[in-house]
Amino acid sequence: METRATKHQNGEGLCISGLNKKLSSYPVLVDVSFTVIPGEIMGLIGPNGAGKSTLLECITGLLPVDSGIISQHGKTLTLAQRKQLLWYQPDDILPFARQRVQTTLSFARKMHGATAADLEQLIRRLDLSSMLNKPLLALSKGYRRRVLLALALLSRRPLLMLDEPFDGFDLRQSLAVMDLLRQYRAGRSMILSIHQLSEAEKICDRFLLLDQGRVLAAGTLGQLCRQADLSPQATLEEVFLAIT
Amino acid sequence: MPSPETPPAYRPAPLLLVQEIRSLLAAPALWIMLIILSLLVGYSFIQAVELFSQASRTALSFPELAAGMNPLDGIFVPTFGAYYLSETLLLPFVAIRLIGLDKQSGALKLLLQFPLSPLSLCGLKITAMGLVWLLSLLPAAMALGFWHNLGGHIYPPEIAVLLTGHGLYSFTVIAVAMFAATISDSLPTAAMFCLALTLGSWVLDFATSGQGGMLATLGSLSLTGMLRQFENGLLSTAAIASFLCISLFFFLLTAIWLHPGRHLLFKLGYSLLVLVLLSSALAGAALVPGYVDVTENRRHSFNPADTRALHQLDKPLIITVHLNPQDSRLLDLEHDVLAKLRRTVPGLKVRYLQQKSTGLFGAADDDNYGLIEYAYGGRHEQSYSNSQEEILQIIYKLAGLRVVPDPVQSYRGYPLVADATASRWWFYGILPLLFCGAGLFGWKGKW
16 A cells, blocks of 8 residues: 555655745745645644745745745646646635625636535535625635635645635634545645644644744654654644744 | 546636626726716716707808818717726726736735636736726717717717727726736825826827927827827727737736746846837838728818829928927918828928927018928929918929819718707716616625
8 A cells, every 4th residue: 555655755745845035135935845745734834924825825836936846756847737736725815805705616616627516515514604695805704714715625636735724713613624624635735834833733744844934844743753852742832842 | 525636627718707807897996987987978978969059050050161060079079088088097996906906805816826827817807807898888879879869960980980999098098007006016006107107198198289290299199199090080000009019018018927926037028028029010010001081071081083193102202391389380281281191192201490489470580480391303392381272282283293183072061959968867867876786786796
């Protein structure tokens, strides 16, 4: 049986090598390298301003990089190829705000090639039924986040990158979203940019710790504990404090 | 749940086009523009009919004056003047939203991830805007309907050219607004950029109006000046090419600069390429000018026999004008003769010898002031006349031609005494209420 590790070794995952990015001569990403293993949920963690969102936008191609390679199977991916491979859902956006939620979701469903049943299931799981006839602009922050999550989960692309997917949710809602993400991980990978470490620990298989644009550590929680010389029972918060 | 393995079966372009139209219809700015446009068109139309009627009363008493009663100048150009105002001052605020709002809301980051190139995305956006722009023609269509019902005369080619001019002007304004929104950080900055260009063009036209010579030529190159050619019923390939090149330039720049993931050098390089290609196209169009006078009274054309004779002039015809740009005689000469000669004589060269003095009656100390010199094939003539008939006779004499004018039916004009005040209920009441209702519908997200 092919494991995640063997897929990693076979180079099936998305490989990011030596990514560098400066904004106004200030380095925001410095030699960032890592691999996303197929089927895993990777947590991109780091303090505010660490460069998490910038990294995701660079991988998507929404920001140009100064240097670095994004590849799969040893081949550098063009912008058009990345469009087929990954979907990035930015944080804090309000797309088509004056349109009814139903209209926006229906548009996204058709654009992503998802079925009406897919959308119905998402609406049910995210408890959006009562909001469908309201414009996105009129929704509370929590409901807006649910709509954004639905927009992302309608995508069929093999790699989903979600920026702060749990922001705006209470504990119960966060747990429900985690369940949903676990269900939707089948057949694809996810990169979740999360600043709430307790939530990251609950859902992510591996972590990439980013600070000031540099990768400080990468691996499973156990591997990070070893890197930080902490006991295997240490929490992600303890690891984070030890490493940063 | 969506399976990553299942191939998507959808056509993104029509979906996105519908989405863009929905976004525009949900924009209050569009409906506010339409309400203002309805009021402006109504006011312009009712005023134009009133003035036309006053002039027609005199023309009906003195039939020789009737030839001046032309509905294009009297009714349609003033009515469409409301469109010029709307296209210059209001349309940019609607068009800026096409890109600006997507940038501001973050929707652009999603749209750029769909399987569409930035060029296709921009193309769909401008198509959506074009379709929505057709809505703005509703007040004009109503004005035409009212005029027809009042018994007014409509000459379709003149209306078609007028609409073409406004369509091209709007296309240019929309493309400029899209580019402004693309390169600006905020909607107000984009609006300032766009208004600077449209109002700058108006100022250039205004500053050069009433001027002759090179200043008049400069003014005719402004967007407003080019639109005026269409308003005058003159279909010019140079004006069409200019509008298309300017709008395509800004449209392609928008497509190049839209994607934030492209490197600056890539954007600069392609922008330069577009500039070179479109400048070449524009220069090419200027080298082979073509004109069609679509006016019913053929105001931009000589008699067909004169046109044929002037086309045959195979040597350079040099006309030297000793008049100051502000002199009304030069304005008449430009409008009545030189403009027509430029469109007809292949080798025409006009030189303006500007005088130092600009006194009320010209330069008293210069004996040549007011003189117009003609040189053709080594022969030379001069005259103080700016009459078309006399000037043509001088040219024919220099060229050794004898021209007998073709018999043409004289334009008799269409004087009409009518009262359009009943239409105010539509323009000031029903139409704005309809637009207001549609705007509220969109505001509630019902589109």
